[in-house]
Amino acid sequence: MSNDPPTQSEAEFLAHYDGSAFERPSLAVDVALIHLHKRGLAALLIRRDAHPYRHALALPGGFVGIGESLDDAAERVLRDKAGLSDVFLEQLYTFGAPERDPRMRIVSVAYYALIDGSRLAGHGLEAVSAEIRVPWSGEAGGPVEVMLDGVTVPLAFDHAEILGMAIRRVRGKLDYSPIGFEFLPELFTLRQLRQVHETVLGRTLNKDSFRRRMLASGQLEATGERQRAVDHRPAELYRFLT
Amino acid sequence: MSNDPPTQSEAEFLAHYDGSAFERPSLAVDVALIHLHKRGLAALLIRRDAHPYRHALALPGGFVGIGESLDDAAERVLRDKAGLSDVFLEQLYTFGAPERDPRMRIVSVAYYALIDGSRLAGHGLEAVSAEIRVPWSGEAGGPVEVMLDGVTVPLAFDHAEILGMAIRRVRGKLDYSPIGFEFLPELFTLRQLRQVHETVLGRTLNKDSFRRRMLASGQLEATGERQRAVDHRPAELYRFLT
DNA sequence: AAAATAGTGTCTGTAAGACAATATAAC
DNA sequence: GTTATATTGTCTTACAGACACTATTTT
Numbered sequence A, B: 001m002s003n004d005p006p007t008q009s010e011a012e013f014l015a016h017y018d019g020s021a022f023e024r025p026s027l028a029v030d031v032a033l034i035h036l037h038k039r040g041l042a043a044l045l046i047r048r049d050a051h052p053y054r055h056a057l058a059l060p061g062g063f064v065g066i067g068e069s070l071d072d073a074a075e076r077v078l079r080d081k082a083g084l085s086d087v088f089l090e091q092l093y094t095f096g097a098p099e100r101d102p103r104m105r106i107v108s109v110a111y112y113a114l115i116d117g118s119r120l121a122g123h124g125l126e127a128v129s130a131e132i133r134v135p136w137s138g139e140a141g142g143p144v145e146v147m148l149d150g151v152t153v154p155l156a157f158d159h160a161e162i163l164g165m166a167i168r169r170v171r172g173k174l175d176y177s178p179i180g181f182e183f184l185p186e187l188f189t190l191r192q193l194r195q196v197h198e199t200v201l202g203r204t205l206n207k208d209s210f211r212r213r214m215l216a217s218g219q220l221e222a223t224g225e226r227q228r229a230v231d232h233r234p235a236e237l238y239r240f241l242t
Numbered sequence C: 001a002a003a004a005t006a007g008t009g010t011c012t013g014t015a016a017g018a019c020a021a022t023a024t025a026a027c
Numbered sequence D: 001g002t003t004a005t006a007t008t009g010t011c012t013t014a015c016a017g018a019c020a021c022t023a024t025t026t027t
Helices: A010-016 A070-082 A159-174 A178-183 A190-201 A207-217 B010-016 B070-082 B159-174 B178-183 B190-201 B207-217
Strands: A026-037 A040-047 A061-063 A088-095 A106-114 A127-133 A145-148 A151-153 A220-226 A236-240 B026-037 B040-047 B061-063 B088-095 B106-114 B127-133 B145-148 B151-153 B220-226 B236-240
Touching: A026 A070, A026 A088, A026 A127, A026 A159, A026 A190, A040 A190, A061 A070, A070 A088, A070 A106, A088 A159, A088 B088, A106 A159, A106 A178, A145 A159, A159 A178, A159 A190, A178 A190, A190 A207, A190 A236, A207 A220, B026 B070, B026 B088, B026 B127, B026 B159, B026 B190, B040 B190, B061 B070, B070 B088, B070 B106, B088 B159, B106 B159, B106 B178, B145 B159, B159 B178, B159 B190, B178 B190, B190 B207, B190 B236, B207 B220
Parallel strands: A026 A106, B026 B106
Antiparallel strands: A026 A040, A026 A061, A040 A127, A088 A106, A127 A145, A145 A151, A220 A236, B026 B040, B026 B061, B040 B127, B088 B106, B127 B145, B145 B151, B220 B236
């Protein structure tokens, strides 16, 4: 970035700097808010009421304010479009294909957010929760399929690609970061935690070694409390540490 | 992104869309080009000749063209500022703190690139190769220190943070992706490959199990050729597969 | 022969998978 | 008691680290 004018004082330079000399892309954030629903992956989506992709489902998103950090923009989107705050939120990838939006050049910094599905109970009106089908396993890539009430529905823009990358990111981080707890309430059983991992990874895990691994990780604290009102031996409830 | 005007036909909508209605951030790319030099990490940097951070070292970067993809912009920067093409190049993270550039709001999509140091021999004039000191190990984070001829030098903007994140990314991917080969020429010995891993990770690795692990990975092809003109038993040369 | 590194074989400790046995709740 | 799951313990296998030994080149 040394496309700068010739030598002058720094004050003089800043005073005359013309920030609007070139036509520039617009900058937006989009948020892939992922939760678990009935042993499957799900995302929160907004039904568009304007062109392009009118009536299609899209990730919640918005333009980045001129004085607003990217993280702040993503938090604002989550608050305004999904009525949520205090959610795990992390930058995912920036999507910048020139034709990704037919209106104009819009580069989008995508975020992914993870939440306990029960927190989505009575929230905003325009948001819907849709099931995500992951048509690939492990390393493979590409867009996900999105199903609403059992039928596959298309997503606006490149949002199915963004969701696909979000799933891959969560899968990849599950083993070495405490990301899986974000899908659960404060207290949970080891079985629930394992089911989270199985759902995210799309495969079953060995029950015994999962238990050993988690207990050995030092991330869990046994509360001494147990499940209630289950029709079998109640499991101990654990809490995520730190 | 449903901040759209009320109902109308899609053609009508696109015709009247005003893409410049809001003040918007500028968008740039910066490239952390990393190589290995004398058993240490090094990055290619450009000396700035304009304010701000005049005379300081900075990552090569440039603004994103209005019709140019982000990947294309990063490739162009690498070609124009470092005289390099056909280099491993991958998006890293997008930096968007409002005050990261004192001139104006500039959001930068950072890329990292990896290259065999010997390819940097006789390239462009303005670029220098500087040693990177990583003041943390493992998971920890923050900016790196940059040394030129034995003295610590500051980097412009948040570029030391970008380099820090690039190192962490490479460290993290080294174990599960074939990223280490990017630092080596086409033919290399297992010792050279191990030294690459040791340099990137900042710690020594077990010689025997590294060999076993690499040979078992199926990523290497033995060429049958051997090193020449070394003052000890010459090692077999391997090639990276696929 | 000496020096230096390449390459092989073997032992050990750790952790995962498999499986069996016991424990505890609801009904 | 029956059912269903929790929890503990043991055996086996795979692999990384450690270490000893042999091989091959230059000087």
